[in-house]
Amino acid sequence: MSTPLLVEALAVLSAPALAATALCGLRGRRAVRAAEQREAGLRARLAELEAECAALQRTASCDPLTGVWNHRHLQLTLDREVERVRRAEPGEEPPLALLMLEITGFEAVVAEHGRARAGAVLRDLAQRLTVEIRRTDTLARYGGEEFLVVLPDTDLAGAAQVAERLCWTVRRHPLLDWSPGGSRPQHPPAGNGLTAAVGIATLAGTTPGPGGEAHTSLLLRAADQALGRAREVGGGGWYAAGPTGTGPDREGCEAVLGGGVGAPEIPGNLSLCAGGVSQPSGAPHTPSAATVAHDGVS
Missing domain, CATH: 3.30.70.270 (Reverse transcriptase/Diguanylate cyclase domain)
Incomplete structure (x- = not known):
């Protein structure tokens, strides 16, 4: 088999692999972004819970009238x-x-x-x-x-x-x-x-x-x-x-x-x-x- 034909055959055979690699990379980046968003949401929720807990502790320790x-x-x-x-x-x-x-x-x-x-x-x-x-x-x-x-x-x-x-x-x-x-x-x-x-x-x-x-x-x-x-x-x-x-x-x-x-x-x-x-x-x-x-x- 001549060299041009061999190169063309390899290109045809490797195209699906390259497409799969690109797809996996895209999915990986999307998964990282989703994880970062979830982490940011959890951190925001944690901050809210800590603020609510501090407010409850302050309320439980303070006299409501004075x-x-x-x-x-x-x-x-x-x-x-x-x-x-x-x-x-x-x-x-x-x-x-x-x-x-x-x-x-x-x-x-x-x-x-x-x-x-x-x-x-x-x-x-x-x-x-x-x-x-x-x-x-x-x-x-x-x-x-x-x-x-x-x-x-x-x-x-x-x-x-x-x-x-x-x-x-x-x-x-x-x-x-x-x-x-x-x-x-x-x-x-x-x-x-x-x-x-x-x-x-x-x-x-x-x-x-x-x-x-x-x-x-x-x-x-x-x-x-x-x-x-x-x-x-x-x-x-x-x-x-x-x-x-x-x-x-x-x-x-x-x-x-x-x-x-x-x-x-x-x-x-x-x-x-x-x-x-x-x-x-x-x-x-x-x-x-x-x-x-x-x-x-x-």
């Missing part, structure tokens, strides 16, 4: 912080403080404006209170007009400063004005009729309490007892019980009364629960760290 953390989130946070103190090396235990704050005077707001508007006032005030704490602190609604504040790495002196600041904020917080064209006053001239009583409890070290461990319930009970003593004083103020975990449970041991008006203020933003940013985590609760005067509050 927008701050709820009791469930507070309990988890307090348990974690108490465990962190308990697991620390002896002599290196970080301080931990708990504030129990009760706002009084809302009965007059409800009587004058109704429950819906009183709820808006409470939400506005709760968001304002979150401005006064650091990012690492946790403010949560405990029930009614009661709030709890967890202050990691904060001793009694720092907790007392925060308590004074919160009491001052409650007294001076401007109430909402719903009148047409009404302007919101910078500072109520004669007060807003609201006062706050704060009970302070601190956890000192890992000395065992009843049951062999430092329990969250002991800290909550000490803060509640201190709040009861603060209520007895009246007029707004704070009462600090002795450190919890330093020995037998003692009611009101080494207590201190306070609640002056001259406490300085640290500015900040809205609650993390509401999507805002509070105080930087490195800002300590010490008088030297607070340099902004109270009159700067809007």
